[in-house]
Amino acid sequence: MVITPRGKQEEVMALPAKGHIVVLGTAGSGKTTIALLRAHHLANIPNGGKVLLVTFNGALVEYMRGVSSSRSTKLVVENYHKFARGYLYSRGKMPSWNGILGPEEKAYYIKQAVELLKINYPKESTFNRPKEFFIEEITFIEKFGFANLVEYSEAERIGRASSNIKRENRKWIFAVYEKYIELREAAGRKYDWDDMAFYVFNELQDDVGERRYTHIIVDEGQDFSPMMIKSLVEAVADGGSFTFFGDVAQQIYGSRLSWRDSGVNANKIWRFNVNYRNPATITTFAKAVTQNEYWRQDGDMVEATAQIAEGPKPILVKFSDKKREVAWVVERAIATGKTASTVIICRNRTDIDTLLLALKNKGCAAIEINKDTPGFAHLKKLYITTYHSAKGLEFDNVFIPYLTEEKFPDPDIVSGAVSNEDAYADEIKLLYVAATRSKYGLYMTYSGALSPLFPEDSDSYDFHDEEEVI
Numbered sequence: 001m002v003i004t005p006r007g008k009q010e011e012v013m014a015l016p017a018k019g020h021i022v023v024l025g026t027a028g029s030g031k032t033t034i035a036l037l038r039a040h041h042l043a044n045i046p047n048g049g050k051v052l053l054v055t056f057n058g059a060l061v062e063y064m065r066g067v068s069s070s071r072s073t074k075l076v077v078e079n080y081h082k083f084a085r086g087y088l089y090s091r092g093k094m095p096s097w098n099g100i101l102g103p104e105e106k107a108y109y110i111k112q113a114v115e116l117l118k119i120n121y122p123k124e125s126t127f128n129r130p131k132e133f134f135i136e137e138i139t140f141i142e143k144f145g146f147a148n149l150v151e152y153s154e155a156e157r158i159g160r161a162s163s164n165i166k167r168e169n170r171k172w173i174f175a176v177y178e179k180y181i182e183l184r185e186a187a188g189r190k191y192d193w194d195d196m197a198f199y200v201f202n203e204l205q206d207d208v209g210e211r212r213y214t215h216i217i218v219d220e221g222q223d224f225s226p227m228m229i230k231s232l233v234e235a236v237a238d239g240g241s242f243t244f245f246g247d248v249a250q251q252i253y254g255s256r257l258s259w260r261d262s263g264v265n266a267n268k269i270w271r272f273n274v275n276y277r278n279p280a281t282i283t284t285f286a287k288a289v290t291q292n293e294y295w296r297q298d299g300d301m302v303e304a305t306a307q308i309a310e311g312p313k314p315i316l317v318k319f320s321d322k323k324r325e326v327a328w329v330v331e332r333a334i335a336t337g338k339t340a341s342t343v344i345i346c347r348n349r350t351d352i353d354t355l356l357l358a359l360k361n362k363g364c365a366a367i368e369i370n371k372d373t374p375g376f377a378h379l380k381k382l383y384i385t386t387y388h389s390a391k392g393l394e395f396d397n398v399f400i401p402y403l404t405e406e407k408f409p410d411p412d413i414v415s416g417a418v419s420n421e422d423a424y425a426d427e428i429k430l431l432y433v434a435a436t437r438s439k440y441g442l443y444m445t446y447s448g449a450l451s452p453l454f455p456e457d458s459d460s461y462d463f464h465d466e467e468e469v470i
């Protein structure tokens with residue numbers, strides 16, 4: 001389908017190919033579409049330089065590759081970590097074996113660092129805080145890229161409801177961070193996934209060589225850390241352009257940090273407020289999600305003021321047990337998947353496995369979408385995925401099972417978080433993302449008690465008991 005950019009989309013397409021551009025848009029407002037179209041446009045400038053289109057989600061990288069039929073050798077689409085590894089490798093800073101520390105090992109070394117400092121400072125109570133607290137705080141230091149204690153001490157600690165740290169105690173946390181780096185290096189690991197961007201940025205600052213990319217475009221930018229954005233801005237060639245597309249309502253990777261702290265310097269912020277994907281019935285439901293008590297308001301959020309599509313009101317069905325719930329979801333999803341693209345969105349692997357098995361028993365092999373899904377395309381088929389991997393994608397019909405208190409918010413996330421409020425505020429955005437994937441139908445189910453993250457506004461959906469639908 002050929003898409004003609006409209007309104008503000010058209011204005012963004014026509015912006016000059018230099019400087020910084022920021023586009024904030026509501027779900028379905030064409031951010032990805034315009035990111036792709038602009039990337040092609042820039043890559044086709046005669047004698048122009050190369051273009052890098054970066055997105056967070058691997059499934060979306062594949063989707064974008066699939067959507068762009070006219071492949072230009074000047075356009076590269078990849079996720080941030082591929083870019084970061086490639087760049088560090090090109091500078092001789094990436095060990096050929098895996099030099100990146102995974103999250104579990106990171107947690108292990110941070111714990112070790114705390115234990116070692118405790119021995120040296122037995123009276124310091126900061127070291128008695130839970131391990132999760134240190135992991136979260138060190139990740140914050142990494143994502144911001146504080147180079148020293150002074151920078152860290154002066155920073156406002158944003159995006160966190162509880163456990164404020166007294167400024168005078170930040171030195172202890174920074175000491176844990178430094179000890180962690182020391183232990184990590186002794187084990188031969190140069191980076192973890194959260195601080196690679198810091199090293200990329202520093203390396204770029206020393207790198208006087210020619211930049212590979214003249215234009216860099218970021219899609220789903222709300223989930224990039226300030227340091228990731230900073231490093232991409234730094235990677236642009238002189239006279240080139242950097243364009244940021246994002247939606248703060250869809251920030252689902254728990255960092256709660258703002259693009260505003262990343263050194264992007266745009267004269268004007270473009271706001272896309274026309275939703276081309278969701279019917280008004282779904283934008284009304286999505287809005288009700290943002291009015292739940294656990295949702296944190298953000299001035300950068302863009303509300304949909306107009307919709308193009310039409311569709312039925314979302315439904316919520318209550319079942320007496322999970323078995324019946326799964327049976328209904330499987331039967332209905334198989335039926336709609338025969339005539340329209342349909343997805344079942346789950347919170348975790350276990351739920352996906354349960355549903356895959358139930359689908360298989362009904363003779364249906366659903367297509368699983370994950371970060372490695374090659375050449376994903378939205379055919380008239382049944383797909384299954386997680387909330388996280390559904391990000392950026394769209395389907396005619398969306399099924400969201402298990403919206404029960406017991407499963408959503410995910411109890412593992414809540415128990416591993418420093419505060420319940422933070423975990424709830426992160427989890428509720430998953431529901432917003434999942435609901436806004438739908439171009440037509442939205443079918444939600446639960447058994448037992450309804451999730452506290454579900455909208456309180458019951459006018460935004462139709463409620464049914466199982467007897468009414470079976």
Ligand SMILES: Nc1ncnc2c1ncn2[C@@H]1O[C@H](COP(=O)(O)OP(=O)(O)OP(=O)(O)O)[C@@H](O)[C@H]1O
Binds near residue numbers: 009029247
């Ligand atoms: N100008 C347009 N005319 C017709 N359709 C459009 C237009 N712009 C976008 N669309 C369609 O709207 C849908 C949503 O677009 P897109 O996925 O780019 O939005 P998005 O802002 O990236 O959404 P999200 O943030 O929710 O993932 C797509 O099906 C796209 O083809």
